Amino acid sequence: MSYIPHTDSDRAAMLPEIGVETVGDLFLDVPESVRYPELKLPDPLSEMEILRELRALSEENADLDHHACFLGAGAYNHFVPSVVGHIIGRSEFYTAYTPYQPEISQGTLQAIFEYQSMVCALTGMEVANASHYDGATSLAEAALMSVSVSRGKRRKIIVSPTVHPEYRTTLRTYTRGSDLAVVGDDDLTYELDDLKALLDDDTACLIIQNPDFFGQLEKANELDQLAEAVHTAGALLVVNTDPISLGLFTPPGEYGADIVVGEGQALGNPLNFGGPYLGLFACREDYMRKMPGRLIGETVDTEWRRGFVLTLSTREQHIRRERATSNICTNQALCALAAGAYLAAMGKSGLRKVAELCYHKAHYAAERIRQIPGFSLPLRGGDKGGSKPFFKEFVVRCPRPPGEINEALLERGIIGGYDLGQVLSPLSLGQRTRDLSKGRDFPQLEDCMLFCVTEMNTRAEIDRLVAALEEVAP
Amino acid sequence: MKIEKDCRYAETHEWVRVEGDLATAGITDYAQSQLSDVVYVELPEVGDAFDKGEVFAIVESVKTAADCYMPIGGEITEINEELSGSPEIVNEAAFGKGWFIQFTPSDLSELDDLMTPEEYQDHVAKEEGGG
Numbered sequence: 001m002s003y004i005p006h007t008d009s010d011r012a013a014m015l016p017e018i019g020v021e022t023v024g025d026l027f028l029d030v031p032e033s034v035r036y037p038e039l040k041l042p043d044p045l046s047e048m049e050i051l052r053e054l055r056a057l058s059e060e061n062a063d064l065d066h067h068a069c070f071l072g073a074g075a076y077n078h079f080v081p082s083v084v085g086h087i088i089g090r091s092e093f094y095t096a097y098t099p100y101q102p103e104i105s106q107g108t109l110q111a112i113f114e115y116q117s118m119v120c121a122l123t124g125m126e127v128a129n130a131s132h133y134d135g136a137t138s139l140a141e142a143a144l145m146s147v148s149v150s151r152g153k154r155r156k157i158i159v160s161p162t163v164h165p166e167y168r169t170t171l172r173t174y175t176r177g178s179d180l181a182v183v184g185d186d187d188l189t190y191e192l193d194d195l196k197a198l199l200d201d202d203t204a205c206l207i208i209q210n211p212d213f214f215g216q217l218e219k220a221n222e223l224d225q226l227a228e229a230v231h232t233a234g235a236l237l238v239v240n241t242d243p244i245s246l247g248l249f250t251p252p253g254e255y256g257a258d259i260v261v262g263e264g265q266a267l268g269n270p271l272n273f274g275g276p277y278l279g280l281f282a283c284r285e286d287y288m289r290k291m292p293g294r295l296i297g298e299t300v301d302t303e304w305r306r307g308f309v310l311t312l313s314t315r316e317q318h319i320r321r322e323r324a325t326s327n328i329c330t331n332q333a334l335c336a337l338a339a340g341a342y343l344a345a346m347g348k349s350g351l352r353k354v355a356e357l358c359y360h361k362a363h364y365a366a367e368r369i370r371q372i373p374g375f376s377l378p379l380r381g382g383d384k385g386g387s388k389p390f391f392k393e394f395v396v397r398c399p400r401p402p403g404e405i406n407e408a409l410l411e412r413g414i415i416g417g418y419d420l421g422q423v424l425s426p427l428s429l430g431q432r433t434r435d436l437s438k439g440r441d442f443p444q445l446e447d448c449m450l451f452c453v454t455e456m457n458t459r460a461e462i463d464r465l466v467a468a469l470e471e472v473a474p
Numbered sequence: 475m476k477i478e479k480d481c482r483y484a485e486t487h488e489w490v491r492v493e494g495d496l497a498t499a500g501i502t503d504y505a506q507s508q509l510s511d512v513v514y515v516e517l518p519e520v521g522d523a524f525d526k527g528e529v530f531a532i533v534e535s536v537k538t539a540a541d542c543y544m545p546i547g548g549e550i551t552e553i554n555e556e557l558s559g560s561p562e563i564v565n566e567a568a569f570g571k572g573w574f575i576q577f578t579p580s581d582l583s584e585l586d587d588l589m590t591p592e593e594y595q596d597h598v599a600k601e602e603g604g605g
Contacts, residue, residue, distance in 0.1 A: 314538060314539035319538055319539055323532075
């Protein structure tokens with residue numbers, strides 16, 4: 001069948017209506033020279049030849065099979081057990097689509113239900129949805145949900161400056177055009193106490209990231225006090241987390257989080273050059289009717305056999321239109337399936353082991369780098385003392401611009417860290433309200449890099465990184 | 475289908491009953507029969523004020539979710555807490571135990587815009603007939 005709905009006679013009727021004679025007239029604004037450019041395509045090739053050519057092209061990429069990677073900042077290089085690929089590659093599962101019809105989709109629905117259950121166990125929450133597009137979308141949805149929990153009465157969103165900068169940009173994209181105020185990150189040095197001081201009876205939620213963008217963990221007693229202050233103000237505590245860290249550290253549900261979000265890529269999904277990823281989203285049962293997204297529930301059929309269905313779908317836009325909890329009611333079914341398969345394969349002890357390996361290797365790397373003349377760890381101790389613990393990422397102050405160091409590392413087969421002072425693209429700049437003149441993620445960390453070490457980094461790789469940094473230091 | 479004599483009705487199938495200074499409102503027996511099994515009612519908070527025609531509640535059934543519109547303006551003095559645990563009482567007794575809100579009407583003359591029981595009977599008959 002044809003997917004183009006307009007017939008020739010439809011078009012003939014529409015053209016005079018809008019005052020043009022031909023379809024070509026609609027493109028007159030495009031300069032003639034580029035309107036119908038001659039495509040200089042090479043001669044056709046056979047399938048065998050084209051595969052050879054594409055392979056050669058793809059080998060131009062710096063991939064993780066041939067490089068040591070110390071880059072994180074929201075997307076992480078973790079091991080994906082081969083069972084994950086086998087499971088999601090089964091033809092019964094291989095779709096990104098969340099099925100509506102329970103009578104033909106029990107396997108997929110059960111898999112998503114199990115994914116949701118494991119996300120709940122991991123985050124310490126009572127309800128989890130079937131996932132969002134990515135961690136940033138989940139975080140923005142959590143902010144909107146908090147406003148809706150207050151029945152739209154509270155209009156202020158407090159976000160910590162240590163939340164991923166791109167997530168904060170996404171949050172602003174979501175709230176643009178509304179009268180919602182996003183505050184808290186206009187001063188990038190704000191700590192939990194400063195954020196607490198912004199709480200009032202107009203605050204819908206306070207959003208933190210733990211471990212934060214710099215890899216640091218907030219102290220347990222401070223988190224408890226923060227949660228108490230947030231709840232006393234009648235607001236919700238939203239925590240953006242790294243699911244791998246939860247193998248080792250306290251789940252946000254235990255320190256008072258009301259909504260937990262996070263990037264789920266680290267769970268069984270490869271880096272994929274930036275996507276597709278999946279957004280984790282979980283909350284307390286009290287708020288489940290305000291939760292966005294797909295939700296799979298367990299039920300029984302007419303013969304009392306266990307089954308799985310889409311549930312609470314009256315929250316969704318196909319029923320409630322503009323009053324839906326969100327206008328994104330789809331999910332990342334295949335990525336969520338991979339995350340579920342990963343969690344099931346690793347189990348509690350496996351996930352803990354991964355987290356421990358990350359923690360110990362990162363600490364080994366940090367200590368070695370700290371000892372290189374010219375390099376320092378600005379957030380770790382020093383004269384301030386009392387620095388926070390960190391998980392798998394840490395900030396390094398460099399004796400040369402991070403961009404130059406990264407180039408030198410790449411020549412040595414190493415993908416370096418995230419340049420915290422890098423100048424942002426004009427596109428993302430346009431959406432920021434703060435210090436546009438500087439145009440940097442963290443102007444106060446201009447000569448700093450964020451390194452990430454996971455279980456994938458061997459000790460030999462870390463030693464190679466240290467040797468390379470020693471070499472490139474002036 | 476039940477239609478109570480002592481109520482006034484909105485075209486959107488809410489009823490309101492005024493007794494002294496207080497009014498009580500809910501959805502009609504016809505409305506609950508159209509919705510089928512009610513599973514959740516989202517009610518406002520005591521102290522909230524609504525104009526006539528504003529959405530004051532959302533009723534969710536196994537089939538759909540519907541907004542409920544304030545039949546006459548007023549400030550909420552009480553909500554039916556029982557609905558949170560037993561939403562099915564809306565199906566069982568839409569005009570009785572299944573009430574939604576109690577409120578202080580801001581302008582009783584707004585009642586004049588609402589339908590009498592007889593008019594509502596015709597209204598429902600027309601909706602049924604017109605499909």
